[in-house]
Amino acid sequence: MYKRILVPTDGSEITAKAIQTAVALAKSTGATLTTLSVKEPFPYSAISEMQPVPPQEFYDAQERIAAARVKAVVDSAKDSGLNCDGYTVEALHPWEAILDHAKQQGCDLIVMASHGRRGMSALLLGSETSRVLTHSPLPVLVVK
Numbered sequence: 754m755y756k757r758i759l760v761p762t763d764g765s766e767i768t769a770k771a772i773q774t775a776v777a778l779a780k781s782t783g784a785t786l787t788t789l790s791v792k793e794p795f796p797y798s799a800i801s802e803m804q805p806v807p808p809q810e811f812y813d814a815q816e817r818i819a820a821a822r823v824k825a826v827v828d829s830a831k832d833s834g835l836n837c838d839g840y841t842v843e844a845l846h847p848w849e850a851i852l853d854h855a856k857q858q859g860c861d862l863i864v865m866a867s868h869g870r871r872g873m874s875a876l877l878l879g880s881e882t883s884r885v886l887t888h889s890p891l892p893v894l895v896v897k
Contacts, residue, residue: 755784759860761851762790764822767866771896772826775864776833778894784862786837788826789854790819791847816841848884855891864894 760775762768772788779786792815795808806814823839830837838858844850855863865882886893 754782755779755862757858757860758784758786758862758864759851759855759858760786760788760826760864761847762788762822762826763847763866764790764818764825765866767868767896771864771866772829774894774896776830776835778862778864779830779835780833786826786830786835787854787858787860788823788830788837788839789851790822790839790841791850792816792819792841792843794843794845815843846884848881848888851881851885852889855889860891862892862894863889864896867895867897 755778758775758779760772762772775786778784795811819841823841827837827839840854842850842854851863851865854860863885865885867882882893882895886895
């Protein structure tokens, strides 16, 4: 059925449900898992003489957060006896990074949460999830 499943993570509670679903599905189908956390780029438009956070400090914090999210997925898979490759990437549009990563890794299914941490526009169906659904050539399993 499925051979390689991508489960993007933003660390939210609803994403934890998507991770559990992806792990169970991978275990039942014999698929391998890959996970991705997308880091926000430095807000260059906010550069002024009085920056609240220096760029390198921002990048380091983003990487720490993304790496911790990826590690949580990898550990969850490992606890279920599965291997999981973890990646972090920086992108302005997470949905594009998700689709690019799925293509690069040869994934044949994306499992993601119905919404994440993207503000008011994500109340019913997350804006990133909606864009992945709209643009994905792959099947997408949306977990509520």
